[in-house]
Amino acid sequence: MRLNPYGEDAVNLAADLANRRPTSAEELADRCRSAGLVLESPVTAQDMDRLCAVLDEWEKVVDAVDEHERADLVNRMLVAAAAYPRLTDHAGHGWHLHYRDDHQPLGSVLFSLISVGTALHLAGRGMHRLRRCALAGCATIFADTSRTGRQRYCSPRCANCDAVRRHRARATA
Ligand SMILES: [Zn+2]
Ligand SMILES: [Zn+2]
Numbered sequence: 697m698r699l700n701p702y703g704e705d706a707v708n709l710a711a712d713l714a715n716r717r718p719t720s721a722e723e724l725a726d727r728c729r730s731a732g733l734v735l736e737s738p739v740t741a742q743d744m745d746r747l748c749a750v751l752d753e754w755e756k757v758v759d760a761v762d763e764h765e766r767a768d769l770v771n772r773m774l775v776a777a778a779a780y781p782r783l784t785d786h787a788g789h790g791w792h793l794h795y796r797d798d799h800q801p802l803g804s805v806l807f808s809l810i811s812v813g814t815a816l817h818l819a820g821r822g823m824h825r826l827r828r829c830a831l832a833g834c835a836t837i838f839a840d841t842s843r844t845g846r847q848r849y850c851s852p853r854c855a856n857c858d859a860v861r862r863h864r865a866r867a868t869a
Contacts, residue, residue, distance in 0.1 A: 705813070706813020706814070706817070707813050707817040709728070710754055710810040710814065711838055712727065713806075714758075714837050715836050715837055717747075717748070721738075721739040721740060721741060721743065721744055722739070724744060724802070725738075725739040733805070734787045743802040750773075758827065766818070770814055770815050773810075779797045786798075794808075796809075821845065824845070825839060826840070829848075831854040831858045834849075836850035836854075
């Protein structure tokens with residue numbers, strides 16, 4: 697694993713997988729690799745099942761009504777993913793922390809990566825910095841890593857689209 701769990705990589709990977717869920721083990725493997733994960737063993741159907749369960753839990757975190765509920769949901773994921781943090785240099789790219797036991801299948805790796813990464817993102821940047829796009833009809837999830845922490849849309853395209861809609865609504869009003 698080469699993703700920096702303190703950074704935005706883990707939470708961005710979670711959003712990417714939740715927004716467009718992989719439909720096959722091969723696709724999951726490809727997308728994890730391109731996100732920088734070093735896969736230790738072949739991806740199986742069990743990994744797909746585990747990922748699906750993880751993303752269902754994670755979307756509840758995204759849709760939590762307030763920060764206390766959000767914290768409770770993340771804590772529940774952390775309890776289930778719990779392992780002692782450990783130093784490792786398994787990929788030969790330098791020492792880093794793993795929040796999981798060695799030699800886990802990808803489904804378990806993703807579970808701890810997503811749980812810990814989300815907790816670190818929210819604690820480090822702000823509890824509100826995980827949401828769905830504000831454009832009606834766009835449910836895309838994103839982690840807000842902007843400087844101001846006030847990102848409302850998943851993309852500039854959605855922000856423009858909403859601005860046009862608001863302008864039209866004002867014009868007809
Ligand atoms: Zn690693
Ligand atoms: Zn959007």
